[in-house]
Amino acid sequence: MFTSNFKNESFEFIPQVRHLDISTCKIQEIHKGALTILKNLTYLDVSNNTCIKCEGLENITSDLQFSNIKILKVNYLLKISDLTTVLKTSHIKGLHNTSLQNVFVDGNRLQTIEKNALTYLPKSLKFLSVRRNPFKFGYYLADVLHLSNLETADISDLYLHKTDFNPEKCIFDSICTCNEDSVNEPSYMDHSVISSLYVKDEIRKRDISDIFSLAEIPIPTNLKHINYSSGSLVMDIPKLMFSRNKVETIDLSNNILHSLVGPIVNVESLKILNMANNFCSNITNVFFSTDFKNLEHLNFHNNLLGIILPDDNDGKIFHNLESLIEIVLAQNRIPNLPENIFKSQRNLQKLDLSDNILTDINFRLSHMMQLKELDLRGNRIAIISDHIALQWESLARKHNFSVDLNKNLLECNCLSIKFIKWMTTTNVRLRNIKKYRCMLWNRTQVSLHNPKETYNLLKKHCTSYEHLEIALVSGILLFIIIVVGAVVYRYRWKLRYLYYIVKVKYSSLHSEMEEEYSYMYGAFVSYADEDRIFVHNTLLQKLEVENGIQLCLHKRNFLPGNDIATNITSAIHNSRKTLVVMSHNFLKSYWCMFEYNMARMESIYERRNENVVFLMFYEHMCSTDLPLNVLEMIQSKSYIEYPNDEYGDTVFWDQLVNALK
Structure with missing residues (x-):
């Protein structure tokens, strides 16, 4: 179909169509009534037709009220050069009585939504994607509570736009601009609503980050998945309380959330939290409240937690996260971790500490009976101590436990020979062992893919120095004993006198000053x-x-x-x-x-x-x-x-x- 305009008779010969994809067809206009005949339509994609604009969207949704539509994709109906727009009630009112389940409205330069417009979305809606729209904060946020059956909301990549090197030439240039009057906000608002929902007035002109000034963040009752990654949030997360919800997944990655202050409450259903790539350098002891009791997956990849975690000696930061199965702390510039940092994570199965600056392993793992995978790649570890190796062995005897030590600064010398020997007999699965390399006593690097061969080499080298070391140590000890003995003998009477005089003085209950001594x-x-x-x-x-x-x-x-x-x-x-x-x-x-x-x-x-x-x-x-x-x-x-x-x-x-x- 190569027409640039769709009129009432465009589909009169194919009224039984169920799946219609007219995306990227350089459509100039879709007239009202053009889709009315498609009663059985369940899937419609009109994306990447940047001349349709807001007027065309209104015509589309108006015609769909007579269809069996389930999936609607109206992405990129505006050019990247167009002004930001307002989603009005008239644009989506026709969808109110449909059985629509999935809606994609990505990249449409949406900045705000007219008040009460969201209430016209059908109750059947389960998935909503509004990616790549530069949303601002507004009163419309209170309307999301009407989306009672919504399960997934994708609001990611707010300020990212698809590059258009060959923009379409449109016959009509009229677009729906973001006029303040078009938001249709009332001149007054009930004070009871304000007190229960907002902390401050006059916030309609503020940025989307002002959502955090709400006393209670409105969340649809059945919403399970929220994606707010790359949302250009630059802030510290304060104390927050969500409305009653069933949220299981929250993705806040690729923002700039410097400090997590909290506490966060009403997140009892949350299982997955992604905080990767946020430049986060601080987590308070109360941020993870007891409401995080069901959290299973926590991702802090590529942050700056190496500033705060080494000081958490009592494990208070993660204290309430008892159900964690996986925690990712890769690329956080962590130099060391206290012994009890993970004391509450008894159910942990995977711990990712790769690409940090760890030089030693001090934290306790013996209580993590379910731990199966420990990722220590890309650190600065030279040797594993005996007590840590024993903990790993204990875990390996219970189940299949693996450790990845690739890209560390492993050493192969007389000090680490016991560690190399352990590698030859351990039940721990050493992942990527064929890539392991270590530095010999002469500063040359060799492959450690065959630990037994390396151990035999070290054993031969270290044995040749063993007798010399014993003789040297014995000589030093003998010299020290002779010197100490000579000093003691030289001052034997002085030492004996001092011992007994101190004993006499401190055995007395009443001491007197020397001048007054009788x-x-x-x-x-x-x-x-x-x-x-x-x-x-x-x-x-x-x-x-x-x-x-x-x-x-x-x-x-x-x-x-x-x-x-x-x-x-x-x-x-x-x-x-x-x-x-x-x-x-x-x-x-x-x-x-x-x-x-x-x-x-x-x-x-x-x-x-x-x-x-x-x-x-x-x-x-x-x-x-x-x-x-x-x-x-x-x-x-x-x-x-x-x-x-x-x-x-x-x-x-x-x-x-x-x-x-």
């Missing part, structure tokens, strides 16, 4: 047990009884129950002086030398080098009999020898009393 004893007497008769009979009588110097003797003053070292350190610390009764027996006694060294440490570190150690030689001793630490003190400090004559005895006791007082 000593319990005038002197602590350090002596050998063989010299006890001299100490107990003579020394005690002369110093304590006759001169009032309170002495601390280990036989008399040490506390029972305490260990000897603690008693010694406490006695020295609580005595003003330490009197050493030096003899051959003293030098032979371990505890006597311990007392001597502890007294020296007390003098150096606690008394600021004050001379608190006083040597009294009870026997005549040669310098060769004395140890170095005693000789050092004799050379730098004064000492006194016990005399054998009566006159010297008197002078000796006077000097000793003066020294101790």
Whole structure:
């Protein structure tokens, strides 16, 4: 049929036609009544006839009211250069009493719809496509509730237009322009309607994105699928509440939705949500409300969630998504994921983390008993840790579990030999393993399609260095032990003193300032047990009884129950002086030398080098009999020898009393 105009008699000889496709036929005009004779018509396509315009659409729909039409395609009835249009009631009024189920009105430069016009679409309508129309927000949105049986609405690609390099030459240039008066809005509106539907007035001139200023988003009762991809939305999604609905699929991909704030409510039936390609960098912990309990498929492909997900240590973002079967987080520049990020996704079957910048796998998978596919392609993973490999093995024993590690920075060296060995024995299905490549110890890349061969190569290489590594590590450890041992031996008495003095200080319940400290004893007497008769009979009588110097003797003053070292350190610390009764027996006694060294440490570190150690030689001793630490003190400090004559005895006791007082 090659006519450019359709008149009343055009179809008089084929009235039984059911399927009529007159798309792309350069039709100039369809007269009213031209299609009336086609009573059995169920399919009509008049798309890509850009000279028909709005007037022709009105003629078409008017004639179809007498037909059995089920599918109507009226795409691209205007040129791309035409002004934006208004869909009026008169354009579609004739469809009201038809059994129409599918309508395609793509690319018709529709900017708005006359109020109440949508109410004339038939109740039987199930599918509506209005793609590539630059819609603006308006009162007509409230009318979508009348489309009670609508199941699918495609409102995608709003500002995308089909290029027309050879536009048709039309006889009539009149088109239905977007005149504000043609919208036929009333001069008033019932205030109860405004309060229940709108948050603000005077919104008819705003963009389609202002739909989100509604207190409740109107959704047809039986609508199941919404496609709003490439809708040029540039915004943050605020708190939203949908009207009662049965929506199962929402596609908001290819917009610019920077931040998902929420919460979103009344989405109990939602199973599929596509948020791909939205430059989204933030999802609040409340965006996915408990109403998302039935969501099964979530797509965040190509966003910027690598900014927010690494900080979700408690898994709050996806906490309410317990029914998820598939989640796509590919191309989100994710550097790492916390251990509990997916703690609520026990039913997950597929997890796509491909093309991120992951260097390691830290998140837990062991609770995902249904997980079958893990996609880690195109990351920066060098090695899989043992505990993650064990989790994967556990999943593989339950069902067919696969992992894709293609295009990662896998390493084949002595550090990763255990991982390469795991690859040779694992039950996990390594997808695309023939494409795996890894970097050897010499920085050359080799194919990893045969892990067993690579493992044998590594085993041979690493064994040759094993003995050298053991010897090197042993040598380093031995050197450290020698150095530490030498330091400990060099400062052994200082360390022992510090240990016991700290123990003494902190075992006391009442501590005092050093300036106000009062000593319990005038002197602590350090002596050998063989010299006890001299100490107990003579020394005690002369110093304590006759001169009032309170002495601390280990036989008399040490506390029972305490260990000897603690008693010694406490006695020295609580005595003003330490009197050493030096003899051959003293030098032979371990505890006597311990007392001597502890007294020296007390003098150096606690008394600021004050001379608190006083040597009294009870026997005549040669310098060769004395140890170095005693000789050092004799050379730098004064000492006194016990005399054998009566006159010297008197002078000796006077000097000793003066020294101790």
